[in-house]
Amino acid sequence: MKRTASILRILxxxxxxxxxxxxxxRLDDFIAYRAPLWRPYNSDRLYERDQIGQxxxxxxxxxxxxxxxxxxRGPELRSGTIRIVCIGxxxxxxxxxxxxxxxxxxxxxxxxxxxxxxxFQVVNVAYPGETVxxxxxxxxxxxETIHPRFAIVYSSPGSYIWLPWIRPPKIAVSPxxxxxNFEFRVADRIRVAxxxxxPERIQTWIRDxxxxxAAADYHVMDLVPEENVLRYxxxxxxxxxxxxxxxxxxxxVTHADPFGEHPPNPDYQLLTSWRKFYPMxxxxxxxxxxxxxxxxxxxxxxxxxxxxxDAAREIPPSxxxxxxxxxxxxxxxxxxxxRLADEFTGQHDLNALAKVGASAQSRDVGIRAxxxx
Numbered sequence: 299m300k301r302t303a304s305i306l307r308i309l310x311x312x313x314x315x316x317x318x319x320x321x322x323x324r325l326d327d328f329i330a331y332r333a334p335l336w337r338p339y340n341s342d343r344l345y346e347r348d349q350i351g352q353x354x355x356x357x358x359x360x361x362x363x364x365x366x367x368x369x370x371r372g373p374e375l376r377s378g379t380i381r382i383v384c385i386g387x388x389x390x391x392x393x394x395x396x397x398x399x400x401x402x403x404x405x406x407x408x409x410x411x412x413x414x415x416x417x418f419q420v421v422n423v424a425y426p427g428e429t430v431x432x433x434x435x436x437x438x439x440x441x442e443t444i445h446p447r448f449a450i451v452y453s454s455p456g457s458y459i460w461l462p463w464i465r466p467p468k469i470a471v472s473p474x475x476x477x478x479n480f481e482f483r484v485a486d487r488i489r490v491a492x493x494x495x496x497p498e499r500i501q502t503w504i505r506d507x508x509x510x511x512a513a514a515d516y517h518v519m520d521l522v523p524e525e526n527v528l529r530y531x532x533x534x535x536x537x538x539x540x541x542x543x544x545x546x547x548x549x550x551v552t553h554a555d556p557f558g559e560h561p562p563n564p565d566y567q568l569l570t571s572w573r574k575f576y577p578m579x580x581x582x583x584x585x586x587x588x589x590x591x592x593x594x595x596x597x598x599x600x601x602x603x604x605x606x607x608d609a610a611r612e613i614p615p616s617x618x619x620x621x622x623x624x625x626x627x628x629x630x631x632x633x634x635x636x637r638l639a640d641e642f643t644g645q646h647d648l649n650a651l652a653k654v655g656a657s658a659q660s661r662d663v664g665i666r667a668x669x670x671x
Contacts (some may be wrong), residue, residue: 319484327483331361338481345425350435352425362397368443371422372403379419381446382406383546385433385537387454389553390424392631394621399628404635405450412643421446429457429464430533437540449541450638451534452551452609455591456584456624458530459522459576502567509570509577516578522587531594538604549605549641552592554634555624557585558615572623584623607641609634 327333344363346355354369366374371391375381384390384402392400406420421444423436430453440446457464493501534550541548557564569581579587592610599606613619619630626634 316482316484319487320482323483323487331359339483340481351432352427353436354425363392371400371424372420375421375444376416376419380417380448381444382409382418382420382448382450383423383440383444383446384420384450384452385428385436385440386424386452387428387457388424388426389454389625390422390452391426392422393426393625395626395628395631399631401626401631401634401638404632405638408635408639409642412639424452427457429454430530430537431464434533434537434540437537437544441541441544441546446546448642449546449548450551450607451537451548452634453530453534453553454624455530455553455587456572456576458526458591459579459587461526461529464529498567502570505570505574509573512577518578518580519583520580521583522579522590527590527594530591531598534595534598535602538598538602547605549607549638550595550599551607551638552595552610553588553624554609554613554615554620554630555588556615556617556620556622557588559589559610561585561615568623605641605645607637609637612637 324333324335327339328335331339333339339360341360341363343360344355344358344365345352346369347353354365354371356365356367356369358365358369363371365371368375382405384405390400390402392402395401400422402420402422402424406418409418409420410416423440423444430451433451433453538548538550556568564582564585566581569584572584573579573581576584588610596606596608598604613630613633619627619633621627621630
């Protein structure tokens with residue numbers, strides 16, 4: 299009887315502790331981000347779906363991530379600017395950088411500083427999970443609404459590890475049809491806290507266990523099939539053609555990572571954290587995949603006379619520059635922005651571009667003035 303009472307007291311204490319923790323987590327979200335107290339609050343708030351796939355929800359916000367009225371991360375469009383769109387996935391959208399320090403924002407500041415005028419606007423049209431295949435389908439909308447002069451393409455070759463995943467859905471999914479399931483927000487805080495205090499070898503052991511379980515559903519590959527590499531190259535070529543057809547100059551960027559080319563002793567813990575998202579590929583296959591996909595891009599630009607920034611070879615493979623297996627730190631994003639700005643400085647007279655932008659700005663002002671009368 300006493301033992302039963304003790305167990306009940308322990309369980310009651312745990313329930314009370316969980317309720318207090320959950321209440322504090324929700325109040326913290328409300329104070330910091332004006333998050334709803336009762337409805338779910340997670341990154342799904344940023345997105346909706348259409349016939350192509352996931353897209354940004356206009357005006358949505360989740361923590362530091364704020365989308366503009368077009369559903370893109372960053373500020374509203376400004377008239378009279380030379381616009382550059384950044385096409386890509388989570389590496390471009392920005393995950394781990396400080397707020398406003400993802401490389402598209404840093405690139406905009408760098409270009410305007412070099413031009414000594416606020417004449418450039420860099421528009422971040424990337425979304426986490428975006429593939430080259432879906433980016434192709436987004437081009438008409440992007441060009442029609444943004445009217446960019448240049449497009450920087452920093453694609454994620456990892457999405458081509460498993461080809462069935464890059465096919466866009468045929469039927470739109472309405473977010474209103476998704477049930478608002480209850481979520482324990484304190485659980486995410488506990489996960490983050492454990493990640494910061496658990497030794498990496500223990501976290502790697504946990505990931506290995508999860509990967510082995512997930513890999514049972516696939517035939518594990520040692521290397522990415524050549525068919526996948528060719529599909530990646532073909533999709534890049536199609537994306538370039540779609541942009542050029544609409545008068546947009548593309549600039550391709552090879553994919554950088556913290557391993558570098560031909561590393562003698564790659565970081566096993568980072569490889570394992572990457573493989574958690576793609577359990578069908580063995581650890582060593584990721585470095586081979588990066589090299590072959592980047593080589594495919596280099597071969598494409600050589601044959602089609604496309605501008606290339608070789609970030610894979612120019613951004614040092616250091617944990618100072620990468621927060622995980624491929625996403626930038628604030629410092630890494632600064633290096634990317636600087637290298638991209640160098641490309642523009644080397645290929646264009648910024649003063650001449652600034653004059654073009656100033657003329658466009660004057661024309662916009664004149665049009666608005668006539669409209670006012």
